[in-house]
Amino acid sequence: MSFKPHGKHLIAGTWVLSEQKFTSDPAHGPAHDYCVGTPELVDQACRAAEDAFGSFGYSSRVDRAAFLNAIADEIEARAEAITEIGTQESGLPEARLQGERGRTSGQLRLFAEHILKGDYLDRRHDPALPDRAPLPRPDLKMIQRPIGPVAVFGASNFPLAFSTAGGDTAAAFAAGCPAVVKGHSAHPGTGEIVAEAIHAAIEKTGMHPGVFSLIQGGKRDVGSALVQNPMIRAVGFTGSLVGGRALFDLCAARPDPIPFFGELGSVNPMFLLPHAIAARGAEIGAGWAGSLLMGAGQFCTNPGIAVALPGADGFVSAAEAALTEAAGQTMLTDGIADAYRSGVARVADGRGVAELLGTACTGRNAKPYLYRVAARDWLADTALQEEVFGPLGIVVDARDADEMAEVASALQGQLTCTLHMDAEDTDQAQNLMPIVERKAGRILVNGFPTGVEVCDSMVHGGPYPASTNFGATSVGTLSIRRFLRPVCYQNMPDALLPRDV
Secondary structure, eight states: OEEEEOOOOOEHHHOOOOOOOEEOSSSSSSOOEEEEEOOHHHHHHHHHHHHHHHTTTTTOHHHHHHHHHHHHHHHHHTHHHHHHHHHHHHOHHHHHHHHHHHHHHHHHHHHHHHHHHHHGGOOOOOOBBBTSSOOOOOOOEEEEEEEEEEEOOOOSTTTTTTTTHHHHHHHHHHHHHHEEEOOOOOOOHHHOOOOOHHHHHHHHHHHOOEEEEOOOOOOOHHHHHHOOOTOOOOEEEEEEEHHHHHHHHHHSSSSOOOEEEEEEOOOOOEEEOOHHHHHHHHHHHHHHHHHHHHGGGTTTTTOEEEEEEETTTTHHHHHHHHHHTOOOOOOHHHHHHHHHHHHHHHHHHHHHHHHEEEEOOTTTEOOEEEEEEEHHHHHHHHHGSOOOSEEEEEEEOOHHHHHHHHHHHHOOOEEEEEEEEEEGGGGHHHHHHHHHTEEEEEEEEEOSSOOOOOSSSSSOOOTTBSSSSSOOOOGGGGGGGEEEEEEESSSOOOGGGTTTO
8 A cells, every 4th residue: 555645744743734735746656745844833843852852862872772773663664655655756766765765774773883882972081189289180071962952954865864864863863962854845755754753763762752853845934943943053954055055154143153064065076097097997987977877966975077187088988988878867856957957058168168978858857968178177167166966077187197186276175085096106196195185074096986884984074065064974973973062070979970971
């Protein structure tokens, strides 16, 4: 039996109707009506979250781990329904949704395991030195503590892993912070099912119902009300540079500014070093094409730029051949498809740009494009340095190693930078490393950045505009630290200390 959404918001354990409705726009299958969020619902959810923090913020790691595992169990119990409506809404293939569901439940379980170890608390203790001269030292203990309710904005390109119960929500729960989620209107049915899973886990583990709320739809007033609500202590966001920057500015303009952890945009450049390209340029070119095409190019780690030196024609030919054979793919929304066409037009009109592969995109369908430009023209045209969200690649031809380094230096902040190299390229790679290390949160060698491992050592962030906080990551266990703050306890009786100290 197919899942039929009820279209309501979930506010602190209660499914709530609102007067205004919107209709979903699935890639295929039936459309459904959903309630539109309001600032009043935001306020209700935030007040409930603050009330929940009184218990959830002081809960044990064992209890929160059980809660995270229960959410994963409930998501897996709804696997078929999630895949059905998720593929309808997004146009993504079943295998992609199944893999993303596994990643979502897997990161919930990873976070549960991680917080049980306790290392993330960064506990420190300097015992008292009462006889120290010239002054005694008090007893000092430090531990990371949860900050309070967190606002989370669902992402368009990941209906599961970066949305209702995705990385931001999971990290907030692991830290001990309630979450108020603004669902993305591109996949409201998927968000509703996952909200049901979280609600069931709350009831199963006896958590305060205010620990989670989902507000569907809504215009800018809803997002603005959420980030400006005085109960909210931090924001997690994955989306466009324009939308994210507007919310970031609102967070900074509050009477009490709060951190905005936004992932906003990246072109994820690859640097093709000469010995690697001479030895296996065609192989790298075909691999690049596959990475560009993955998910119709709708990944924040899509490697949109390849910086090459003379001798890269084999690489370019292989990439062009592989992209030429690619079939059209369905994009996530009409708006994203329109933005992709606009990005294509911007690149095509760029200074000195030559089109290697031009196609035609209509409606929600996307096909790949490939362009080539001299580094001097790329450096002179900042529009060519902006992200195009879709399967578009630009080959930037540098005259020599110095000009390649100049391109690297001109880059804005990135999520990733990649070096394709052989052992004989080590000297040039060593010259590039001090530059790219300052530009990106993750640096790869001989790989492609699409595909982000959820683990302890992953960094998914980078200098602006890749993200608004270069010291944070939105993927991996380190992401929990975004929603914690250090507190020092001086000469504190044990009865007053947090139980984790």
